Amino acid sequence: MSFIQNFKNANVMIIGASQGIGFGFVKQLLQDTRINKIYATYRQQQTAAELLALTSEYADKLTCIEMDITDELQIVEAVRNISTQINKLHLVINCVGLLHEDDFQPEKSLRQINPENLLRYFQINSIGAVLLAKHLLPLFRHKEPSVFASISAKVGSIGDNQLGGWYGYRASKAALNMLMRTAAIEYGRSCPQTLVVTLHPGTTDTRLSRPFQRSVPPEKLFSVERTVSQLLTVIEQLEADDSGQFFSWDGSKLPW
Template identity: 75%
Template sequence: MSFIDEINHVNVLIIGASQGIGLGFVKKLLQDDRIAKIYATYRRLDSASDLVVLQDEYSRRLTCISLNITDELQIAEVLQQISNETNKLHLVINCVGLLHDGNIQPEKSLRQINSENLLRYFQVNSIGAILLAKHLLPLFRHDDKSVFANISAKLGSIGDNQLGGWYGYRASKAALNMFMRNVAIEYSRSCPKTTVVTLHPGTTDTRLSRPFQKNVSAEKLFSVERTVSQLLAVIEQLQDGDSGQFFSWDGSQLPW
């Protein structure tokens, strides 16, 4: 039985829900009668039109909140806002990720290394998640089972890296994995009912992956809907001993 089935009033937070996988999670979970309330964050309102439409349609169950994950003050304020409405979250999924943006592109060689771009990769892909973990703690201190999942990437696996390149993205996702391993250990003492995992979604047809899809075979390029269904299946099948682990979309465990 899924941990969600054991809870009467399931509260969910999706970070980075304006588009792509995050928006897909919101759409899927709104169709699930077991989910009582969804909080969904976006960085820029002008790119969150689909999310706003959903809020208009599901105003009682969906609350949309502006959040820049690199700003700790904003993280604290958003989680305080949620705390004013509820003292429990049961499922938190961080979908925020940076691969390319303007002059930030995956590096093919050392010649392309840029310290400002590297810092940006770590701010978005790694540091934001650990700041979330810090401020989520009070909302996970309850007796219901809960899950804190971060979307990572197989490219962040050191053991699996055979091709090199993509320095900033790989390293920042590897750092995310280490951060969440640490969080899992501390959470086991402070909120032991919470399972902390990182998840590899597979190559998904989103804006993040679009420039890099040409070498991906059709059967390995997932729709957002398929990715969301697969990841939710992994999340719902998590066991008590899985906290601190790194899972692929098919439920298999990935090497660090």
């Protein structure tokens, strides 16, 4: 039996909702009649125009919040704002992730290791997620089935690493997996109705993956809509003992 089979009147938070997979989750969940409220975060207004435009059409259901997960004070303020409106969350999906920026690209060899870039990877891909787990815990401390999911990546699997390279991205996603696995154990004591999982979305046609799509077979390059549907299916099929696990887009468990 699905852990959230009776999912209804749910309050949802999507972190990193202005683009890509996060925006896809918002659009799909706005159409879901089981969802009561959606809190969608974005980092910069200039890249969140499409998200912000939805608030006029879904004023009663969608609230957008400016928040940078590398700034703990901003997380605290966002959670405080949400807590003035609701007292519980049922689904949180952290979609924030960094693979490349204008000033750096994934490392192909040890020669390209840069400490500042490594720190940036860990700030965004790892530390931000555990800060969310820290401050969202009170909103998960209720008796209704809930899920806290973070978007990870298969390249963060140590056991599956056969190609090397991408040091910072791989290591920061591996750290994300460990942090969420550890948080799952504490959540199991503090709010046992909440499952904590990490999810591999597959290669999705977003800005994050675009520079690296050339070698991806067409059948393995997913649209945002397909990725979101697949991941929501995985979430809906979670069982009570799945907390702390790392799942692929098809529902299979990935090695650590």
